[in-house]
Amino acid sequence: MSLKKLLIAVGITSTLITGTAYAHEDVKNEAVKARMMAMGxxxxxxxxxxxxxxxxxxxxxxxAQMAVQTIQDMAAKTPALFKMPEMDPKSEATLSIWDNYHDFVLKAQTLEQAAGAVKASITSASDLGAVMGALGKNCKSCHSNYKK
Ligand code: HEC
Structure with a gap:
């Protein structure tokens, strides 16, 4: 990896880590914090x-493939992370998740499968539009139902 690439990678990573830590600092409920960090x-x-x-x-x-792998892994963890109806004032989850938990799990599994299916297709930057489309529609389908 070139130095420039490395700096970019580290810069992005540390920004994300700091951002995530701050965003969840005042979330008291550990279960809510864990699921928010996975989403982050x-x-x-x-x-x-x-x-x-x-x-x-x-x-x-x-x-790029590693990023899709992370999405796949976090989607796989989503059902367990949201199993209990935990809440926190900072949470953006809707209570309807737990009235429709089966549907919620299906949406997480659909994202997990989509990530698994597109991961290996990434060989150039021009592949990323289709990949982001295939993943993004699954984020949206869950968020529009279960996120405020
Ligand atoms: C199965 C449902 C589901 C799927 C699929 C899903 N999300 Fe989420 N997401 C949620 C819920 C529910 C919340 C709110 C969690 C909370 O605040 O307690 C959330 C919150 C978030 C947040 C805010 C986290 C924070 O710091 O508060 C981000 C960012 C996010 N999701 C990104 C994504 C992306 C990107 C994808 C797709 C690659 C995705 N999500 C797929 C349900 C889902």
């Missing part, structure tokens, strides 16, 4: 893919 990782991965797509971040196939 998905958001950070999408942001990295978007940066590469727009050419703001140098394209790196391995890094």
């Amino acid at each position: 990782k998905m958001g950070g991965s999408m942001k990295l893919l978007g940066g590469m797509m727009k050419g703001q971040v140098e394209f790196d196939a391995a890094q």
